[in-house]
Amino acid sequence: MDTAAEQRLQDLVLLRRVRDRIDREYAQPLDVAALARGVHMSAGHLSREFRRAYGEPPYSYLMTRRIERAMTLLRRGELSVTEICFAVGFSSLGTFSTRFRELVGVPPSAYRERASDLSGGIPPCVSKRVTRPVRNQEARAAALPLA
Structure with missing residues (x-):
């Protein structure tokens, strides 16, 4: 080699x-x-x-991991959005909300409301895969047709 x-x-x-x-x-x-x-x-x-x-x-990888963990905690509904913000490593609620909205498409509080309505009966392993945040570049790449 x-x-x-x-x-x-x-x-x-x-x-x-x-x-x-x-x-x-x-x-x-x-x-x-x-x-x-x-x-x-x-x-x-x-x-x-x-x-x-x-x-x-x-x-970006770090931010994705933090947001994924926040999504899990929001689905559980045990902590407030502010507590989750600090639990996943953000030092500012504003930055957390901005990053969350960029990756997920909705603010953390709206995600919590939607997740509580939709997550009933879905195994956690499936939920994690389906709800993984997607960066804008990944979404655009997935939308482009393969030539």
């Missing part, structure tokens, strides 16, 4: 560590520079390679 291929494999291992850390520590204050330091990469290199491997930059 040539050195370029070996380096790519090593980068993929490191990128997986970063993704696993985001999945595990999504509620903690994470930024790209800290994630990059954790795997001894520059922030720019991490962002480029993460996007290449996973289709979105690390910060």
